[in-house]
Amino acid sequence: xxxxxxxxxxxxxxxxxxxxxxxxxxxxxxxxxxxxxxxxxxxxxxxxxxxxxxxxxxxxxxxxxxxxxxxxxxxxxxxxxxxxxxxxxxxxxxxxxxxxxxxxxxxxxxxx
Numbered sequence: 097x098x099x100x101x102x103x104x105x106x107x108x109x110x111x112x113x114x115x116x117x118x119x120x121x122x123x124x125x126x127x128x129x130x131x132x133x134x135x136x137x138x139x140x141x142x143x144x145x146x147x148x149x150x151x152x153x154x155x156x157x158x159x160x161x162x163x164x165x166x167x168x169x170x171x172x173x174x175x176x177x178x179x180x181x182x183x184x185x186x187x188x189x190x191x192x193x194x195x196x197x198x199x200x201x202x203x204x205x206x207x208x
Contacts, residue, residue: 104152108138125171133160
């Protein structure tokens with residue numbers, strides 16, 4: 097109706113940004129790689145390296161799979177919180193001296 101055309105490079109960039117934003121809310125460590133791959137395709141399409149949809153899909157598939165295989169474990173280790181640090185009283189019997197207040201984080205205890 098209005099004759100508005102959107103370039104394929106812009107479409108890939110929008111898809112990439114949407115995937116990155118969704119990843120920031122979910123922390124699945126999968127969508128970030130799809131988002132970065134879409135941004136890579138956007139750049140290669142903008143620079144006329146991948147003019148057709150087949151070449152764009154090939155670059156998207158290859159780059160997302162390679163990044164997932166090489167970087168997913170590293171990204172999880174770097175960004176995912178771990179609960180490896182256990183409290184020093186974990187598994188021990190203690191006497192409660194001062195109760196933890198509602199909404200508080202610390203009480204007081206002594207070892208038995």
